[in-house]
Every structure is written in structure tokens, then in C-alpha cells.
Amino acid sequence: MNIDTDTQWSYWSGVKEFESKYRPYLQTQIGNPDGAEKPNKKYYDPREMMRAAEVSTVDRLKQCFEDLNCVGRLGLEEAGDPSNVLGPRRGGLPN
Numbered sequence: 001m002n003i004d005t006d007t008q009w010s011y012w013s014g015v016k017e018f019e020s021k022y023r024p025y026l027q028t029q030i031g032n033p034d035g036a037e038k039p040n041k042k043y044y045d046p047r048e049m050m051r052a053a054e055v056s057t058v059d060r061l062k063q064c065f066e067d068l069n070c071v072g073r074l075g076l077e078e079a080g081d082p083s084n085v086l087g088p089r090r091g092g093l094p095n
Helices: 003-025 046-067
Strands: 030-032 035-039
Touching (some): 003 046
Antiparallel strands (some): 030 035
16 A cells, blocks of 8 residues: 555545536536536636545545554544534535
8 A cells, every 4th residue: 555646546536526527517617507607616616626636535545544454543532523613615516
């Protein structure tokens, strides 16, 4: 296992899957399957693509840590949900 290579691939995989999922929305600035005058800004905003890549990388790292038997080794409890956030993301892409 090479975690460096795995995380590089997982980041790219997140980008690739994002592009595949939203391809019709990424072809033009305005106009998509939802309507000829519908804007596509929320799809081609690079933050959305980067977020998809980050989520893919987190999933791969969790798998790496489980494979390496590194989960739960310090005797700490499972981390709870963070309490210092504003709540669910607003204006994000549909799932």
C-alpha cells in the first residue's frame, strides 16, 4: 500500500466522478437539461469539484486506516459531531 499514491488517485477519482455526474451542466455557462436559460455556476464553481475530491480522499484514507489496523488504537471514544458549525451547507449541489 502506498498511501501517497492512493490519496492522489482518490483526489483525481473524486474530480473524475464529479465531472461524469454533472457533465451536461459543465458544457456551457447557461443552459442545461433543466432548461435553456438555467445557469450552471454552482456546477462549474471549482469549490464544488474540490469538495468532491476531498470527500473521495477522506473515504480512501478511512479505508487505509482500517486496512492498516490503525482505527481505535488510542483508546479514545468515537469523535462526536462538531458543534462549532453553522449547520448544513446552503446552496450546495443536489446529491
